[in-house]
Amino acid sequence: MNQTARLQTFSDGIFAIAATLLILDVQLPENGDSLVHQLLHLWPSYGAYAISFVTIGIMWINHHAIFEQINRINRTFLVINIFFLLVIAFIPFPTRVLAEHLHGDARTAAFFYGLTNVMMAATYGALWFYAAHDNRLIAPYADPRMVSGISRAFRPGIPIYAVATLSALLSAWLAVALFAAIALFYVLESSLFGRSF
Amino acid sequence: MNQTARLQTFSDGIFAIAATLLILDVQLPENGDSLVHQLLHLWPSYGAYAISFVTIGIMWINHHAIFEQINRINRTFLVINIFFLLVIAFIPFPTRVLAEHLHGDARTAAFFYGLTNVMMAATYGALWFYAAHDNRLIAPYADPRMVSGISRAFRPGIPIYAVATLSALLSAWLAVALFAAIALFYVLESSLFGRSF
Amino acid sequence: MNQTARLQTFSDGIFAIAATLLILDVQLPENGDSLVHQLLHLWPSYGAYAISFVTIGIMWINHHAIFEQINRINRTFLVINIFFLLVIAFIPFPTRVLAEHLHGDARTAAFFYGLTNVMMAATYGALWFYAAHDNRLIAPYADPRMVSGISRAFRPGIPIYAVATLSALLSAWLAVALFAAIALFYVLESSLFGRSF
Amino acid sequence: MNQTARLQTFSDGIFAIAATLLILDVQLPENGDSLVHQLLHLWPSYGAYAISFVTIGIMWINHHAIFEQINRINRTFLVINIFFLLVIAFIPFPTRVLAEHLHGDARTAAFFYGLTNVMMAATYGALWFYAAHDNRLIAPYADPRMVSGISRAFRPGIPIYAVATLSALLSAWLAVALFAAIALFYVLESSLFGRSF
Numbered sequence: 155m156n157q158t159a160r161l162q163t164f165s166d167g168i169f170a171i172a173a174t175l176l177i178l179d180v181q182l183p184e185n186g187d188s189l190v191h192q193l194l195h196l197w198p199s200y201g202a203y204a205i206s207f208v209t210i211g212i213m214w215i216n217h218h219a220i221f222e223q224i225n226r227i228n229r230t231f232l233v234i235n236i237f238f239l240l241v242i243a244f245i246p247f248p249t250r251v252l253a254e255h256l257h258g259d260a261r262t263a264a265f266f267y268g269l270t271n272v273m274m275a276a277t278y279g280a281l282w283f284y285a286a287h288d289n290r291l292i293a294p295y296a297d298p299r300m301v302s303g304i305s306r307a308f309r310p311g312i313p314i315y316a317v318a319t320l321s322a323l324l325s326a327w328l329a330v331a332l333f334a335a336i337a338l339f340y341v342l343e344s345s346l347f348g349r350s351f
Numbered sequence: 352m353n354q355t356a357r358l359q360t361f362s363d364g365i366f367a368i369a370a371t372l373l374i375l376d377v378q379l380p381e382n383g384d385s386l387v388h389q390l391l392h393l394w395p396s397y398g399a400y401a402i403s404f405v406t407i408g409i410m411w412i413n414h415h416a417i418f419e420q421i422n423r424i425n426r427t428f429l430v431i432n433i434f435f436l437l438v439i440a441f442i443p444f445p446t447r448v449l450a451e452h453l454h455g456d457a458r459t460a461a462f463f464y465g466l467t468n469v470m471m472a473a474t475y476g477a478l479w480f481y482a483a484h485d486n487r488l489i490a491p492y493a494d495p496r497m498v499s500g501i502s503r504a505f506r507p508g509i510p511i512y513a514v515a516t517l518s519a520l521l522s523a524w525l526a527v528a529l530f531a532a533i534a535l536f537y538v539l540e541s542s543l544f545g546r547s548f
Numbered sequence: 549m550n551q552t553a554r555l556q557t558f559s560d561g562i563f564a565i566a567a568t569l570l571i572l573d574v575q576l577p578e579n580g581d582s583l584v585h586q587l588l589h590l591w592p593s594y595g596a597y598a599i600s601f602v603t604i605g606i607m608w609i610n611h612h613a614i615f616e617q618i619n620r621i622n623r624t625f626l627v628i629n630i631f632f633l634l635v636i637a638f639i640p641f642p643t644r645v646l647a648e649h650l651h652g653d654a655r656t657a658a659f660f661y662g663l664t665n666v667m668m669a670a671t672y673g674a675l676w677f678y679a680a681h682d683n684r685l686i687a688p689y690a691d692p693r694m695v696s697g698i699s700r701a702f703r704p705g706i707p708i709y710a711v712a713t714l715s716a717l718l719s720a721w722l723a724v725a726l727f728a729a730i731a732l733f734y735v736l737e738s739s740l741f742g743r744s745f
Numbered sequence: 746m747n748q749t750a751r752l753q754t755f756s757d758g759i760f761a762i763a764a765t766l767l768i769l770d771v772q773l774p775e776n777g778d779s780l781v782h783q784l785l786h787l788w789p790s791y792g793a794y795a796i797s798f799v800t801i802g803i804m805w806i807n808h809h810a811i812f813e814q815i816n817r818i819n820r821t822f823l824v825i826n827i828f829f830l831l832v833i834a835f836i837p838f839p840t841r842v843l844a845e846h847l848h849g850d851a852r853t854a855a856f857f858y859g860l861t862n863v864m865m866a867a868t869y870g871a872l873w874f875y876a877a878h879d880n881r882l883i884a885p886y887a888d889p890r891m892v893s894g895i896s897r898a899f900r901p902g903i904p905i906y907a908v909a910t911l912s913a914l915l916s917a918w919l920a921v922a923l924f925a926a927i928a929l930f931y932v933l934e935s936s937l938f939g940r941s942f
Contacts, residue, residue, distance in 0.1 A: 170368060171762055174372065182451075208437065239798075240799065243798065246769075258780065360557065363558045366558065366561075371637045374640050390645070404630075405630060408634070412630075419551075560754055561758060567834060568758075568834045571834055572766065582850065601834065612751055616748075
């Protein structure tokens with residue numbers, strides 16, 4: 155099994171497990187409400203589950219687009235990838251915090267959730283730009299327009315998530331709407347990475 | 352590693368994790384009963400575990416039959432697959448709700464469980480018909496009779512699960528019996544997908 | 549990706565997740581003891597963790613020995629495999645029950661643990677004998693002595709686990725010692741499956 | 746699928762799941778503090794999560810370096826690998842103990858955490874030296890300098906972790922600093938394994 159394949163398999167494992175563990179934090183409150191009400195009142199949990207699941211799913215899709223341009227790895231790249239995966243695997247925690255505090259200190263919860271997204275964008279950007287710098291790990295058969303397209307797509311990542319995170323200080327709902335919009339945008343956006351298929 | 356293989360590996364990971372996480376929701380009640388009674392009274396949990404595990408297993412088998420007919424993917428297909436996996440990974444939650452409320456508000460719990468199955472059938476159907484429409488992603492070597500056989504097998508999915516779900520409004524036991532019967536039917540049914548081996 | 553490979557990947561996923569989830573049930577009691585005492589008094593949990601982890605590990609090794617003799621699968625085999633995996637994924641529950649009740653109703657807990665092992669041996673045997681009957685799924689290049697060696701190794705599985713399970717009615721400690729001995733035996737035993745490497 | 750590949754896939758699954766499960770033990774305390782304070786006071790949990798995640802990640806990278814030198818396995822190697830994975834999958838437990846007791850009986854918690862690391866180094870060393878002894882499982886195409894480089898890198902493993910563990914008897918903070926330093930050292934150190942890419 156070559157090294158690039160093994161890195162992808164390991165990373166896919168982390169993506170898949172982090173996404174699937176999200177459901178463990180969707181839990182019925184132990185209060186006296188009827189089951190119907192309990193299930194309906196859990197909507198912040200369903201929403202946080204969906205946003206985080208789709209976000210991780212999109213990260214996985216893009217990870218997979220990156221690896222079409224790369225045909226070798228080195229130890230530094232492996233280490234950056236581990237720090238990126240450390241952030242991905244962390245996502246279930248701020249997701250739970252957000253779901254449980256949307257009716258409490260929602261601004262803190264949304265800010266914390268956003269901070270994790272900023273960290274994710276930062277480590278993900280580091281991963282890509284390390285590989286793309288001077289075509290360090292880029293495959294000879296890669297299409298230069300694809301490579302620069304991916305770089306263009308990565309550049310706004312940190313600022314976009316930073317703005318959404320800061321917006322949490324004004325309003326948690328605004329921030330959550332922005333997180334959902336960013337996830338949706340990456341779902342719909344297909345011109346940058348999409349040509350790779 | 353080609354893209355179709357990586358998509359299958361990622362999906363298999365979600366299937367495997369969602370199925371295995373089901374066991375975390377089988378828990379002894381903390382009451383004063385003897386251990387023998389506690390273990391016997393957990394039968395709704397064992398039943399819900401088995402139905403959901405087999406349902407996810409069947410979904411996995413069929414996912415794998417689909418991919419024998421497909422030899423390429425695109426971004427839209429990837430995104431539909433993520434929404435399908437989002438529903439698969441959600442299954443442990445309604446399974447727990449069903450197991451814990453079979454002696455309480457069983458109809459609500461069974462209805463909620465059924466709703467998840469309808470969502471699963473809907474996103475699964477969307478995945479297949481997106482690929483099969485005008486042979487969009489169908490491999491040139493695919494057998495047209497297999498392809499139309501799979502389409503025939505998918506069509507009743509939503510109505511069948513919808514009927515089982517609505518039956519929960521009459522009787523939770525009827526609904527659970529139907530969920531088990533549907534799982535069993537798909538286990539036994541081997542003429543449609545079965546020829547692919 | 550061929551079907552046999554995908555079945556192995558999915559099964560390996562279940563084995564790996566079930567084994568790793570075992571640790572979630574090793575938990576400090578919430579009593580007033582010092583941490584040293586709490587950690588020392590957890591030895592039934594460590595023991596149950598180790599026995600179950602090694603048992604699952606051995607099942608994985610043997611699954612992998614089986615697949616060296618098989619070069620095709622069919623739907624019935626897939627379904628039997630799902631029921632086998634259903635039992636494997638169930639193991640964390642009786643493991644937790646055993647660890648938590650070794651100082652309580654230990655005989656019931658050990659009997660329940662044993663029952664799961666009997667189910668495991670039964671579904672595993674069904675999987676192998678379905679494949680081996682009339683060489684149904686056996687590869688043309690398989691060594692007949694290996695195939696009959698594996699059959700010989702499977703035959704005592706159910707009786708051995710049944711005896712260990714029944715012994716729990718006399719003494720939980722005897723049963724646990726037998727479970728550990730069986731796991732150890734399969735670890736040491738290398739003549740039957742071992743030649744396949 | 747060849748045996749070495751399947752062993753790597755299974756091991757990668759355990760590494761990935763153990764690393765991802767770590768997040769389940771990062772939990773908000775249920776006290777009356779404000780959410781900001783709760784999130785800030787969780788820093789021992791974040792730290793323990795990061796150290797353990799990076800440690801497991803490094804173990805994975807090295808596992809992958811080992812397998813570049815090996816081209817066959819046998820049953821004994823498989824069994825040693827299962828005991829090594831048993832220790833890897835155990836890591837979430839001492840991590841939780843460490844995070845929860847840094848403000849309590851920190852020395853016991855750090856000592857227990859260190860003990861797990863010593864076990865990890867011991868089983869990992871056993872795995873490598875079993876393979877490397879007389880080139881038992883070493884590929885003919887392996888570079889002898891790489892093989893002896895890996896052996897040199899493994900030798901100090903047990904003593905280093907043993908010293909860090911014993912230091913916990915003096916001061917938990919010293920021990921934790923050493924655990925972090927060892928993880929960091931292995932991250933930075935690139936001369937021994939690093940040439941393999």
